[in-house]
Amino acid sequence: MQEFRNISVVLVQTSHPGNIGAAARAMKNMGLSRLILVNPAEFPSGVAVGRAAGAVNVLESAAVVDSLPEAVADCGLVIGASARSRRIPWPMLSPEQTAQQVAAECNSSAVALVFGREDSGLNNEELQLCNYHVQIPTNPDYSSLNLAAAVMVLCYELHKVSLSIEETTLDTYHDWDQDIATGEQVEHFYQHLERVMVAIDFHDPENPRQLMQRMRRLFSRIRIDVMEMNILRGILTNIEYNISKRDK
Amino acid sequence: MQEFRNISVVLVQTSHPGNIGAAARAMKNMGLSRLILVNPAEFPSGVAVGRAAGAVNVLESAAVVDSLPEAVADCGLVIGASARSRRIPWPMLSPEQTAQQVAAECNSSAVALVFGREDSGLNNEELQLCNYHVQIPTNPDYSSLNLAAAVMVLCYELHKVSLSIEETTLDTYHDWDQDIATGEQVEHFYQHLERVMVAIDFHDPENPRQLMQRMRRLFSRIRIDVMEMNILRGILTNIEYNISKRDK
Numbered sequence: 307m308q309e310f311r312n313i314s315v316v317l318v319q320t321s322h323p324g325n326i327g328a329a330a331r332a333m334k335n336m337g338l339s340r341l342i343l344v345n346p347a348e349f350p351s352g353v354a355v356g357r358a359a360g361a362v363n364v365l366e367s368a369a370v371v372d373s374l375p376e377a378v379a380d381c382g383l384v385i386g387a388s389a390r391s392r393r394i395p396w397p398m399l400s401p402e403q404t405a406q407q408v409a410a411e412c413n414s415s416a417v418a419l420v421f422g423r424e425d426s427g428l429n430n431e432e433l434q435l436c437n438y439h440v441q442i443p444t445n446p447d448y449s450s451l452n453l454a455a456a457v458m459v460l461c462y463e464l465h466k467v468s469l470s471i472e473e474t475t476l477d478t479y480h481d482w483d484q485d486i487a488t489g490e491q492v493e494h495f496y497q498h499l500e501r502v503m504v505a506i507d508f509h510d511p512e513n514p515r516q517l518m519q520r521m522r523r524l525f526s527r528i529r530i531d532v533m534e535m536n537i538l539r540g541i542l543t544n545i546e547y548n549i550s551k552r553d554k
Numbered sequence: 555m556q557e558f559r560n561i562s563v564v565l566v567q568t569s570h571p572g573n574i575g576a577a578a579r580a581m582k583n584m585g586l587s588r589l590i591l592v593n594p595a596e597f598p599s600g601v602a603v604g605r606a607a608g609a610v611n612v613l614e615s616a617a618v619v620d621s622l623p624e625a626v627a628d629c630g631l632v633i634g635a636s637a638r639s640r641r642i643p644w645p646m647l648s649p650e651q652t653a654q655q656v657a658a659e660c661n662s663s664a665v666a667l668v669f670g671r672e673d674s675g676l677n678n679e680e681l682q683l684c685n686y687h688v689q690i691p692t693n694p695d696y697s698s699l700n701l702a703a704a705v706m707v708l709c710y711e712l713h714k715v716s717l718s719i720e721e722t723t724l725d726t727y728h729d730w731d732q733d734i735a736t737g738e739q740v741e742h743f744y745q746h747l748e749r750v751m752v753a754i755d756f757h758d759p760e761n762p763r764q765l766m767q768r769m770r771r772l773f774s775r776i777r778i779d780v781m782e783m784n785i786l787r788g789i790l791t792n793i794e795y796n797i798s799k800r801d802k
Binding site: 331337359360451452454469503505520549 | 576579580582583584585605607608609642643690691692693695696697698699700702703706707710713714717751753754755756765768769771772775776777778781782785788789792793795796797799800
């Protein structure tokens with residue numbers, strides 16, 4: 307995993323200290339640590355510490371500054387979160403595009419992700435300090451995101467990009483505790499299953515209808531592992547044994 | 555944009571009502587509205603309403619139930635958030651894969667996204683009620699996500715898929731010849747299976763080892779349809795009948 311050390315999250319005039327704490331937690335969850343607060347209403351704050359949970363160190367090392375220009379002074383790439391479309395349109399990125407752009411530039415220059423006030427976002431002057439705007443896609447009927455939720459979404463996309471530099475998608479059966487059964491083992495299971503279904507008078511090979519097809523369709527939808535196969539075969543064997551006692 | 559109406563977010567034993575409100579807000583931001591609360595510590599709650607902001611209607615229409623089986627009784631696909639790797643690994647999806655899977659099945663059956671307690675997540679029994687687990691990729695040094703942040707990430711991925719989907723998308727079980735069995739029907743099957751395994755001396759409930767867990771993991775990977783369920787129940791019934799003759 308590539309680490310993104312050169313990236314700051316900048317929160318402008320946050321009203322509620324709980325949101326600062328929750329943003330710090332989201333950042334640390336996703337591997338970020340540089341937090342800059344522009345004129346927070348209340349900081350330091352016990353409420354922020356409570357919401358930060360295990361990310362108190364992010365709060366403790368946060369910088370507090372007076373203006374956005376000061377916060378982004380050393381940054382080569384500034385991306386501002388914007389809910390609304392503006393009179394003068396700005397280059398607009400999706401969260402994924404933002405993550406790609408940040409990954410592409412953060413080794414050569416400092417990067418800031420800027421988030422505005424809870425109620426009114428970033429003002430026009432602040433938005434014009436940004437190279438790009440980013441808009442998180444939302445339900446058009448209710449697009450007002452909680453501040454920390456917006457921070458989470460962008461940090462999450464960034465973290466995914468950092469991981470994808472290695473490998474993106476999880477293999478569903480990776481780390482499985484057993485080998486997957488071979489086709490031959492599965493065929494033997496079907497034969498055994500059919501014998502038992504005949505023995506318990508559930509299945510008439512002279513009038514099979516679609517029974518075996520349905521059983522094959524059922525079990526073929528999963529990758530049965532070797533231990534599961536052994537359990538199923540064991541169950542079938544015990545059924546046969548118990549039925550043989552019936553016949554004596 | 556395709557709307558996802560058939561999807562519930564299920565929160566199990568949430569301690570902090572603020573998290574319920576924040577989860578409701580995240581849901582509505584991303585176009586979801588069905589919230590189910592399993593034994594919440596405090597609900598209804600003014601704190602939840604405050605954090606829900608414009609999503610109070612999601613709280614007002616939330617269902618409150620006593621157990622996870624009750625919450626997912628009508629669901630054909632249940633995906634549970636899991637932070638840890640388990641002794642018996644379960645099919646594991648990334649958030650994107652989860653969104654794809656949900657999109658592929660939510661037209662043919664009800665879907666539940668299940669989130670556990672703030673401190674301890676879902677217990678093993680609850681995790682075994684799920685067809686898949688989903689793990690949100692995090693910083694390995696601090697992987698404990700806020701509950702509402704986890705809800706946001708999954709709802710956000712779902713919303714992205716809903717935006718990218720045209721009406722032509724393939725639904726895995728669309729055109730299937732049978733309805734998918736509900737969670738309740740599948741639970742009855744497990745109970746029947748366990749009785750039969752005891753009757754054939756394959757299973758000792760006093761010394762269960764991991765047998766039922768492994769059977770649940772196996773069958774939960776298949777989305778069993780109603781006819782398949784009837785066949786399996788029929789097989790179990792015939793086994794019981796044949797064994798009763800043994801005992802005479």
